[in-house]
Amino acid sequence: MTESEATTASSAAAGRVSARQILTLAVPTLGVLAANPLYLLLDTAVVGRLGAFELAALAAGTAIQSTVTTQLTFLSYGTTARSSRLFGAGRRRDAIAEGVQATWVALAVGVIIAAVVITAAPWLAFWLTGDQTVATETTSWLRIAAFGVPLSLVTMAGNGWLRGIRNTRSPLYYTLAGVIPGAILVPVLVARFGIQGSAMANLVGLSITAACFLAKLLRSHDGGWAPNGGIIRRQLVLGRDLILRSLSFQIAFLSAAAVAARFGAPSLAAHQILLQLWNFITLVLDSLAIAAQTLTGAALGAGSVGAARAVGKRVTAYSIIFAALLGVVFAVGAGVIPGIFTTDDAVLTAITSPWWLLVLMIILGGVVFALDGVLLGAADAAFLRNATIASVLLGFVPGVWLALLFDWGLTGVWCGLLAFISIRLIAVVWRFRSMRWAVVHVERTGDGPVGEKGDEN
Incomplete structure (x- = not known):
């Protein structure tokens, strides 16, 4: 553990989480x-410059790709x-x-998903599109x-364990190592191969980033490398609720794309x-949320409920300020920002009203x-799962399908x-104020469950 890692962990455990510590993780x-x-x-x-047809095809492709990853x-x-x-409890090796x-x-599931997507x-x-040409x-x-699906999942895993041990800088370097070459290649390959060039450039960038994360894991881990059924099973118990939560997100956004396609x-x-x-805005806001996740986990691992509550209050305040500033930027730029992505008059007209939403x-x-x-x-994955599913069933589904039925x-x-x-x-908001999420249990061995919540959900 480095000196900065130890300082952050001990401060979080003691309830002394500062703005600097949050921003050191968040930036x-x-x-x-x-x-x-x-x-x-x-x-x-870049693809939008080819025309509305190609942009529609990219929209459908990215919606499907996002759904499966x-x-x-x-x-x-x-x-x-x-x-x-584990890191908050002083067990860095187990955390890695x-x-x-x-x-x-990531590798096992990624290969299976890639095969299914290619076939189907x-x-x-x-x-999704209802149009054979598109x-x-x-x-x-x-x-x-x-x-690129297995590569994306390897990158997710790499981000996960590095954030857990307070290392948010290495993931930034690895991400840029892949994104920059990909960005350079996009206009070149799209000009030469059309929409297929977009996929090629993306694949190059993902390959570089995934290779960097794998190399970091090889350098950092000093234990066994064989799959451990106990740890994987515990990960999947937590993952089960997060998968259902993610599936709810994807049902919402995939259905939105399908309904939007029916309007042309x-x-x-x-x-x-x-x-x-x-997606860009939410992931920007998520940078503060991930700092909150890391510090909350460490505080509860060290047994400090007060520190976890303090993290939540402080990060929420910063996030509200940041979101308000972003809202102002997008409100002021309503007449300018859409034109960056398309010059098609029909597309610009369609985007006008939803922009304010x-x-x-x-x-x-x-x-x-x-x-x-x-x-x-x-x-607290089970609660988040239930809340997301309820939001889809009570909010999204009625709204989006009524839009189709009544031609809104x-x-x-x-x-x-x-x-x-x-x-x-x-x-x-209700869940945070209830404090029912604040459980300090940490597993005794590397194979046990972390943060089990029993029947409190």
């Missing part, structure tokens, strides 16, 4: 989280929760061992991009721009994502997404 994490969405925004802008977010968030508790087992899961790409693309173009993109290619293209901007979602997200981080750090267009779709965020806001 590099912001770079990691922002890098990929920024890359996707560049990708969207983000189900495994427990490889990052769940691993962070487990590793940070969590990364070894998470990487085995034509059917998935047509189901689906054919989407399929060509997916069959290249699918090879311009609506789907406008939805793609809005969605990529939303996006601005409101940004402001509400300041609270939602900060408290999500606290609850994830407490391994893209604005109706984004009203459903706003309802989804609003219900989550109510749920996480």
Whole structure:
């Protein structure tokens, strides 16, 4: 453990979490989280210059790719929760061992998912778009991009264990090592190969980043390398709830893309721009949430409920301020920002009304994502699962499908997404104030469960 790591851990345990300590974790994490969405925004802008047809195909492809990869977010968030508790309890070696087992899961599941996507790409693309021409173009993109699925999951696992041991700088370096070459290649390969060039550039960047994380794990771990069924099983217990939570997210956003597509290619293209901007904004806010997750896990691992509560309050305050500033930027830039991604008049018209719903979602997200981080750090995954599913069923589903039934267009779709965020806001605020998430149990051995919550969910 380095001197800075020890200082952060001891301060968190004692309830003396400072703004500097939070920002030391959050700023590099912001770079990691922002890098990929920024890359996707560049990708969207480059492909958007080809036309609404190509942009619609990219929208469908990225929606499918996101759906199949983000189900495994427990490889990052769940691993962070487990590793940070072990680290807070002074067990750095066990915290790194969590990364070894998470990487085995990433490789095994990633290969299976890639094979399924390559095989089912034509059917998935047509189901989402309802247009055979767009689906054919989407399929060509997916069959290249699918090879990056195992690489994405390895990267998730790497981010998870490194955040757990307070190392947020290395993930930033590794991410930039892949994103920068990919960004350079995007305009070159798209100009030469069309939308397929977008997938090729993405694959190059993912390969570099995953290789860096694997090399770091090889240098850091000094124990066994064989898959450990006990640890993997405990990871999957936590992962089960996070997978269901992620699946709920994806049902919401995939359905939104499907409904947007029914209003025509311009609506789907406008939805793609809005969605990529939303993804960028939420991951920016998530940088503070991940700092909260790491510090909350360490505080509970060290037995300090007071420190965990202090982290939640402070991070939420910072996140609200940050979200408000972002909201102002997007409100002022309403007439300028969409034009960066497309010059198509039909797409720009479709994006006008939903833009203001996006601005409101940004402001509400300041609270939602900060408290999500606290609850994830407490391994309160079952509650988050239930809250997300309820938000989908009570907020998103009625809104988005009524938009289709009554022809409310893209604005109706984004009203459903706003309802989804609003219900989550109510749920996480109530849970944080209840303090039922603050459990200090840490497993006795490397094979036991971290942060089990019994029947409190």
